[in-house]
Amino acid sequence: MTAVKQLFGVKIFATGQGLMPHDQQTRDWLARQLSMFDFAEARDAPSAETFRVHAGTDDAFLAFANRRPIYSVDEDLPSRMILVQGDDMFxxxxxxxxTELVSRFVESAARNDDVGFAEGIPPEDMRFAGDHVRQGARAYPFMRMWDEGFPARSGQEWLTSRFHFHLLAAAAGADGEFVVARDGYYDVKHALLRELGTGWRPADPSTNATEPTEGQLPPFPETARSLGRAKAQLAVRLYGRR
Known part of the structure; x- marks a missing residue:
């Protein structure tokens, strides 16, 4: 993008960026690149402080300012949902x-068909689902969720390693636990959501998780929609209305 700006003189923007972790060499290079942006925003405090860019939040919150429905209208969603990614982040x-963590979570349900496995990135995200789906747990492949809506509701319990599934499920009013796939990256991402008030807990007690912000926070579904409106205002300021 910086090359495009240099060649054609167009303005360039970066919003909702997660920029950690970096070693000193890549940090210096990225800082130089970001300094050329007309506007640069990070979604978490460590990224904003390290690279001296605007402090904001994740662009996914913009979904709450759009007209497209986000959530499934199925009234028979499972009470327990799982997405523990199977890629090389672990x-x-x-x-x-x-495997044991997922199995314990499944076994805590009254019935196998009251458990669902969600998929964010095929096929790795179904790595831990196979045996349980064959025994009656329900599967929610990515395209099914795209067509039918995100399978989250108030009263559910989630177990996930993925940041955006933590965000979307908590914004629907679901409770849950998160698994940190890689220190320095996913811990920063999940910490952001805890600080915003999701109330979710680390599934691994040894996880060095940031404590939620002190004081009374509004319910996270309310926070998510407020942040969505702020993101929409930023988009209009940067790109104009269409």
Whole structure:
């Protein structure tokens, strides 16, 4: 993008960026690139402070300012939902512990069909789902969620490693636990949502999770929609109305 600006003189913007972690060499390079942007915003405080850009929040909150429905209208959604990603963000040595964690979460449900497995990135996100789906748990592939809506509701319990699923489920009023896939990256992402008041807990007690902001926070569904309106205002300011 900086090359496009240099060649054609167009304005360039970056919003909702998660910029951590970086070593010193890549940090210096990225800082130089960001200094050329007409507007740059990070979604978390460590990124904003490190790169001296505007402090904002994730662009996914913009979904709450759009007209397109987000959530499934199915009244029979499972009471427990799982998405523990199976990609290379997790070290292979953690596979046995993750398998056990998922199994315990499934077994805590009254029935197998009251558990659902969601998929954000095919096919890795179904890595831990196979045996449980064959025994009656329900599957929510990405395209099913795209067509039918995100399968979250108030009263559910979630277990997920993915940041955006933590965000969307909590914004629907669901409770849950998160798993940190990679320190320095996913811990920062989930900490952002805890600080905003999701109330979710680390599934691994050894996780060095940032404590939620002190004081009385508004319910997270309300916060999500407020942040969505702020994102929409920023989009209009940067890009104009269409």
């Amino acid at each position: 070290d292979d040595s953690r596979t046995p512990n993750l």
